[in-house]
Amino acid sequence: MAVEVNDVPDDTRKLVTIITETVLELDICEALEELGAAGYTISNARGKGSRGVRDAGWASSGNIRIEIVCSDEVAKRITGHMRSHYYDDYAMIIFESDVRVLRPDKFA
Amino acid sequence: MAVEVNDVPDDTRKLVTIITETVLELDICEALEELGAAGYTISNARGKGSRGVRDAGWASSGNIRIEIVCSDEVAKRITGHMRSHYYDDYAMIIFESDVRVLRPDKFA
Amino acid sequence: MAVEVNDVPDDTRKLVTIITETVLELDICEALEELGAAGYTISNARGKGSRGVRDAGWASSGNIRIEIVCSDEVAKRITGHMRSHYYDDYAMIIFESDVRVLRPDKFA
Amino acid sequence: MDPVIWFFALGLIAGLAKSDLRMPPAVYDLLSMLLLLTIGLKGGVELAKAPFGGLAPQIVAVLAMGFLLPFLLFPIAHWVGRLARADAASLAAHYGSVSVATFAVGVAFLVDRNVSYDSQLPLFLVLLEVPAIVVGILLARRGRSNVSWGKLLHEIFFGKSIVLLVGGLLIGWLAGPDGVRSLEPLFFDLFKGVLALFLLEMGLIAASQARTLRQSGLFLVLFGILVPVPMATLGAVVGWAIGLSVGGTTLLAVLAGSASYIAAPAAIRIAVPEANPTLSLTASLGVTFPFNIFAGIPIYFTIASMLHGGGG
Amino acid sequence: MDPVIWFFALGLIAGLAKSDLRMPPAVYDLLSMLLLLTIGLKGGVELAKAPFGGLAPQIVAVLAMGFLLPFLLFPIAHWVGRLARADAASLAAHYGSVSVATFAVGVAFLVDRNVSYDSQLPLFLVLLEVPAIVVGILLARRGRSNVSWGKLLHEIFFGKSIVLLVGGLLIGWLAGPDGVRSLEPLFFDLFKGVLALFLLEMGLIAASQARTLRQSGLFLVLFGILVPVPMATLGAVVGWAIGLSVGGTTLLAVLAGSASYIAAPAAIRIAVPEANPTLSLTASLGVTFPFNIFAGIPIYFTIASMLHGGGG
Amino acid sequence: MDPVIWFFALGLIAGLAKSDLRMPPAVYDLLSMLLLLTIGLKGGVELAKAPFGGLAPQIVAVLAMGFLLPFLLFPIAHWVGRLARADAASLAAHYGSVSVATFAVGVAFLVDRNVSYDSQLPLFLVLLEVPAIVVGILLARRGRSNVSWGKLLHEIFFGKSIVLLVGGLLIGWLAGPDGVRSLEPLFFDLFKGVLALFLLEMGLIAASQARTLRQSGLFLVLFGILVPVPMATLGAVVGWAIGLSVGGTTLLAVLAGSASYIAAPAAIRIAVPEANPTLSLTASLGVTFPFNIFAGIPIYFTIASMLHGGGG
Numbered sequence A, B, C: 001m002a003v004e005v006n007d008v009p010d011d012t013r014k015l016v017t018i019i020t021e022t023v024l025e026l027d028i029c030e031a032l033e034e035l036g037a038a039g040y041t042i043s044n045a046r047g048k049g050s051r052g053v054r055d056a057g058w059a060s061s062g063n064i065r066i067e068i069v070c071s072d073e074v075a076k077r078i079t080g081h082m083r084s085h086y087y088d089d090y091a092m093i094i095f096e097s098d099v100r101v102l103r104p105d106k107f108a
Numbered sequence D, E, F: 001m002d003p004v005i006w007f008f009a010l011g012l013i014a015g016l017a018k019s020d021l022r023m024p025p026a027v028y029d030l031l032s033m034l035l036l037l038t039i040g041l042k043g044g045v046e047l048a049k050a051p052f053g054g055l056a057p058q059i060v061a062v063l064a065m066g067f068l069l070p071f072l073l074f075p076i077a078h079w080v081g082r083l084a085r086a087d088a089a090s091l092a093a094h095y096g097s098v099s100v101a102t103f104a105v106g107v108a109f110l111v112d113r114n115v116s117y118d119s120q121l122p123l124f125l126v127l128l129e130v131p132a133i134v135v136g137i138l139l140a141r142r143g144r145s146n147v148s149w150g151k152l153l154h155e156i157f158f159g160k161s162i163v164l165l166v167g168g169l170l171i172g173w174l175a176g177p178d179g180v181r182s183l184e185p186l187f188f189d190l191f192k193g194v195l196a197l198f199l200l201e202m203g204l205i206a207a208s209q210a211r212t213l214r215q216s217g218l219f220l221v222l223f224g225i226l227v228p229v230p231m232a233t234l235g236a237v238v239g240w241a242i243g244l245s246v247g248g249t250t251l252l253a254v255l256a257g258s259a260s261y262i263a264a265p266a267a268i269r270i271a272v273p274e275a276n277p278t279l280s281l282t283a284s285l286g287v288t289f290p291f292n293i294f295a296g297i298p299i300y301f302t303i304a305s306m307l308h309g310g311g312g
């Protein structure tokens, strides 16, 4: 019984997803750590948005997709930081949803 | 204060995720624009479903994963289009969830 | 009318996302089938967590990102299996959310 | 046996034994680009050396063969094989079109035996890629065309294999033997090595078709083995009739007897979506390709030699 | 014309015709690594053969030219072209810096004509990459620096192109002609082939800039065509003044007349985020690069020959 | 010093200086495939030239050494290094197994000095990969086996490195010197260049281990430097005892003194999940690999020469 209860992820966190230019990867990773994220996951992507088509074919012209599972508090800090530092000058979108996590203590 | 309020993404949009065959990339991108999506993000994937294993090892045998953040209206149009054009003949799944976005005006 | 109703994905399933070490790909895929998942989607990723930086640059040092759309029941079994088999010894996080799917019958 | 063929066997065995050996898609792309450019450049240089006369009638004959082949194949697949119309048409398109890798192994086979071949063969390779695909689509659609032909033909003609083949041909022809000299170390000297790596991957891919093969039953295997020889014989007769050398006749037979696994699958997937893509691909890659490189090419060479009055 | 240039044309045409021909990013990375290491190694081996004396004054002259160029370019872009300050500064940084691919085509051009060049040219290539970027950033910031220079300079100096060029130079110099012999098959013999593939991809990339080009109107095209020749002439004069050979003078002109599309875009994107990145990249890749490899290099060679009293 | 080693140093420095130089995983895979096939092919061709007699006793001796080594290493790591049982067993598995890259540098070292080596060495490379991994797993499990051995051994034996090595061996042996001739430009002529690029990446990877190294303290460094020489000496004695030439003795010493960083990490990660994977990898890649290519190989050559009565 106890096991079953354990297996149902019932603690809620935010999942913040950032899609932006490859060139920002290092900068953003550093910022995320300073803002208190316990971790992040990145994958390569391509796409289209208000700043036109972005494709990974040509070296630095691709996108990355960053996911951060974190507390409300940290999520707020992250979106705020992105908005003020990058949103005006770089191709970037951010969205956020609720997720249930298995081991809440792993996520700031 | 105003800043904090701004930083909390509180406007809701749909996140539509399509997983399908690589070969459809161009066709679907064109369709998405016609259906009114303001943008999309694509990454490569592999997987298994009712049509068997699909792996990117062999040229056109991989999958792509397409994400579109959009309004209810556009989401409905996209899922309808996919269902009527591709669902019967191609490996494809679609799912949808709600996300909060930072700058609602960026998304149709 | 009927079409419109069809096009609104209104049946809910769980979306389970697992981020873990590349080396587990084969094992986990086999397990997912045994646990009753009708399918899964995998993409390559890199990231940082409690076990440090994991980057795909070096052969087996990357991460994979596995997504499974499934019923509550199967989701519970998957998270339970991951927790008991891998969570202690491998870099791994799991999170879960609700998604609406277009053709519920496609997902166990 | 040419060692490059052992690389195919190695890939096949590794794949069947479920080895974790994989070739990254990027490497596969690089190898196929090199092969296509090399074949094109070689042809172009030869064309520059021995300027051709009276090519027009040959081109007409080759194109006619390309249009004819799928009409011969469709009935077999549809009525003998009892495949659905779309599947039979897809199979006809794949087998009517051509395989660059098989052609490359054929070239290597001839080079090993010091048999020269006519310089226009790479051009014929290009010519034969398209007609069967068009016919296959028409057969699937019963002539009723809700296909957007403009877009489709554009996709086929500007598909990467044709662009690289034709590009290589033109560059080789413009630059001539001297101009191409500095490119030889990459494109010509490494040719066999590149082909070996490519065949290793082809073996891995063929192995991945094995499960489908077991499921789809006997017909695909029989089709994949029995169809190439008569098709190749037709190709050889055409080659002999239009005056090609023994080497050229062999390669035209190889082209006729080979089945497409790049251009055809991509085009048919879009234009005939209801056809099951794994059927044609499995037959083409899992049966006919291995058959051709192990047994077919030597047979076609014998046929060509006999047509030219030699003993094989 | 050198056949490698046809590969650029092939890529350009394929891209404009919307072919599905793509080069995987991994292959692009491999090719550019090979080119950078080859250029470095060649330079290093030459340096080892003919130890240089009095290089210091040459270095000062070349660096001075590197700092000067963007100051000449910025006013043209800002006042003549009416570009915003950030955009004009970005353009000045791109054109003041250098293009490795153009340099490689220049080297191939000289090798074809058996014209030797001074061994320190690869070193000058390295020296010229950085100054214009620094000046461009200062111009954009009007001297006010909220730029974290430490981090930025680190990023530029340890950027992969400089690491590979300098690394190749040092290894070539340490190993000398004999030590490098066993590396020649990969790095030297394949050079032209690798360059050909790289230019194919450059053509594809240039084609993808075409749409921006149509939008941004005439100024970019004019800038991209009219600016290189006077810049290159300045480079040729400097080269002649510091005593370079005809080949060396040609290559310094090529460097001055070429525009960066790797180091500059990356650095400027971070340090001057408000500059529109597609403007500079389109001019550099879509206009100046093709201009230089088709028309510029022969012109610069003629200028260099004339400066040295030859007829061209 | 062999210039290929400078490429390792270049990668190491670039990595430590946090350069953005990266080698795409696909390129790494291509390079390692080429190295493995080359080593296999070379060995196979040699075997075909000088058919071996009485290989059986040599194989027994080499396998015995492979099983023995981890038993010698485990106590050092467990009791001297005070590592947990699982970590000590993992380290024993890594160091008992072998490194293909170190072997390749050893081959290059001998070729440079015109020292020939026995044709069965690539075979020994294959033989030595597996036993130590099996013993390491048994040590970690204290003999209690909840390991699914069937699956695990399949994974090791059909792991890509063994498949390519054995495949290369067989193809080289079947094709013989003449058959392989057309493959030489890619597999043999480019060998040193490919090795250089591979070592560049190894340097980058070794640099990424540096931080772990600082954290894990002194023991790993000492273990990684002090353990190879006695192990290699054992290998040299075995090689001398079974009648290998100086070159062969050197390479068997290199194998014994090297530590695995491909097969062992993958297998141990699955079979001994509680072992910290970074410990063994850091020692193997970050300490022992550089030690061996810079200092170890010349030492082992001296030891082998002394055993054979030469002066070194």
Ligand SMILES: Nc1ncnc2c1ncn2[C@@H]1O[C@H](COP(=O)(O)O)[C@@H](O)[C@H]1O
Pocket (backbone or CB within 6 Å): A019, A020, A046, A047, A048, A049, A050, A051, A052, A053, A054, A063, A090, A091, A092, A093, B037, B038, B039, B040, B041, B042, B067, B068, B069, B070, B106, B107, B108
């Ligand atoms: N509506 C959207 N849905 C999904 N992805 C988007 C959307 N809009 C933009 N993106 C992604 O975000 C990147 C930057 O967007 P933008 O700043 O609008 O150019 C694009 O290249 C896309 O990958």
Ligand SMILES: Nc1ncnc2c1ncn2[C@@H]1O[C@H](COP(=O)(O)O)[C@@H](O)[C@H]1O
Pocket (backbone or CB within 6 Å): B019, B020, B045, B046, B047, B048, B049, B050, B051, B052, B053, B054, B063, B090, B091, B092, B093, C037, C038, C039, C040, C041, C042, C067, C068, C069, C070, C106, C107, C108
């Ligand atoms: N239940 C599932 N969960 C996650 N991904 C799936 C699922 N079913 C199918 N997929 C993905 O969607 C692709 C097409 O699915 P299908 O049409 O069922 O073959 C598969 O190759 C998988 O990548």
Ligand SMILES: Nc1ncnc2c1ncn2[C@@H]1O[C@H](COP(=O)(O)O)[C@@H](O)[C@H]1O
Pocket (backbone or CB within 6 Å): A037, A038, A039, A040, A041, A042, A067, A068, A069, A070, A106, A107, A108, C019, C020, C046, C047, C048, C049, C050, C051, C052, C053, C054, C063, C090, C091, C092, C093
């Ligand atoms: N808070 C987080 N948000 C997003 N991804 C994470 C987070 N924590 C860990 N990860 C990912 O999960 C992998 C394993 O995590 P860990 O077991 O904590 O090392 C990491 O390499 C990341 O890719």
Ligand code: NA
Pocket (backbone or CB within 6 Å): D094, D095, D096, D097, D098, D099, D255, D256, D257, D258, D259, D260
């Ligand atoms: Na055919």
Ligand code: NA
Pocket (backbone or CB within 6 Å): E094, E095, E096, E097, E098, E099, E255, E256, E257, E258, E259, E260
């Ligand atoms: Na310049």
Ligand code: NA
Pocket (backbone or CB within 6 Å): F094, F095, F096, F097, F098, F099, F255, F256, F257, F258, F259, F260
């Ligand atoms: Na060892």
